[in-house]
Amino acid sequence: MGDVAVGARSGHDGEEHRGRPAESAVPAADSAVTSGSDSGAAEDGRVTDEHTTADDEGPGGPARTPKKPRSFWKELPILIGIALVLALLIKTFLVQAFSIPSDSMQNTLQQGDRVLVDKLTPWFGSEPERGEVVVFHDPDNWLAGEPTTDPNALQTFLSWIGLMPSAEEKDLIKRVVGVGGDTIECKGTGPLTVNGKALDERSYVYAGNTPCSADDQGGQFKVKLPEGYIWVMGDHRQNSRDSRYNQSDKNHGMVPVKDVVGRAVVVAWPINRWGTLPVPDTFDQSGLNAQPNAAGLPVAPQGIALLGVVPVVLWRRRKR
Structure with missing residues (x-):
């Protein structure tokens, strides 16, 4: 054929x-x-x-003409836009960079260090814990008299998307030494006590400093924190304007938990100072969290769980 x-x-x-x-x-x-x-x-x-x-x-009609790929220069603005949106989302919900402006946290943090702050966990209801280094908004004009910088347009834009620390936000960074329900006390030069337990702070308090300051400006104190507040102090105890020296403000030196931005977790810059910011071991000592009439509480959930299991076991045996 x-x-x-x-x-x-x-x-x-x-x-x-x-x-x-x-x-x-x-x-x-x-x-x-x-x-x-x-x-x-x-x-x-x-x-x-x-x-x-x-x-x-082909048999199915006209074939589709392959689309000509876009040039790199046409796709570049789209890629930049996506990158900016991602950076803004990360800054808002995940991680933000902050600059250390003073020596109040020496030697844990040095002036000029850049730290990354975890902003995600507070969204899930997590609250600051003892020993953590946290960034928080100025509770009541703690930064009065501190010098301010005047950033240029580029610095303002980069800080807006989280690639540079913001010069306009009035934020502070300190270590949490007490949380809601705690009783914090300083007598003489120390040690600092939390709920009657002395803290061994040699691993992070600036060398040559005493845990407490023997002065009448706020270095001697005893406070009980209500729920929803924390007590913060700098690691450079004799060079830190922290909760001790702001007891005359509207919060009596305490920081509302709602003003906490997040926990500083990593020193990201300079490179030779890369490292994490863990909770010191002294805050893990036994008895620090002990509260009156709380001894029997750990047993209660186990008893409730046992009572809940017994009917299920009996039902399964009867069914068999």
């Missing part, structure tokens, strides 16, 4: 094939198969433009 189709399209009434073997028409037939159409062979076996277009279209 292939030979007949080729002969019919040649327009020579088959005269050229008289007296020749049947195999002489094979090359023409092969050309037709290669083109993808038995009836699409042109004279002398060449494929016409019409048949090539038909092959591209």
Whole structure:
């Protein structure tokens, strides 16, 4: 059948094939198969433009023309926009960079260090714990008299998306030494006590400093914290204007938990100071969390769980 189709399209009434073997028409037939159409062979076996277009279209109609990929310069603004949105979301909900402006947290943090602050866990109801280094908004004009900087447009933009610390936000960074329900006390030069337990602060208090300051400006105190508040102190005890020296403000030196931005978890800059900011071991000592009339509480949940399991076991035995 292939030979007949080729002969019919040649327009020579088959005269050229008289007296020749049947195999002489094979090359023409092969050309037709290669083109993808038995009836699409042109004279002398060449494929016409019409048949090539038909092959591209296929049986289902016109084929889709491949889209020309966008140039890099057209995609660049889109990529930049996505990056900015991601940076803003990260700054708002996950992590933000802050700069250390003073020496009040030496030697844990040095002036000029950049720390990354975890802002995610507070969204899930987590509250500051003793020993954590936290960033918080100025509760009541603690930063009065401190010098302020005037950032340029680029610095303002970078701080807005979280790539630079903000110079306009009035934030402080200190260590939490007490939480709601705690009684904090300083007598003489120390040690600092929490709920009657003395803290061994040698691992983080600035060398040469005493845990408490023997002065009448606030270095001697005893406070009981209500729920929803924390007591903060700098690691450089004799060079830190913290809760001790702001007891005359509206919060009596305490920081509302709602003003806490997040926990500082990593020193990110400079490179030679990379490291984490863990909770010192002294805050894990036994008895620090002890509260009156709380001795029997750990047993109660176990008893409740046991009472809940017994009916289930009896029901399963009866069913069997």
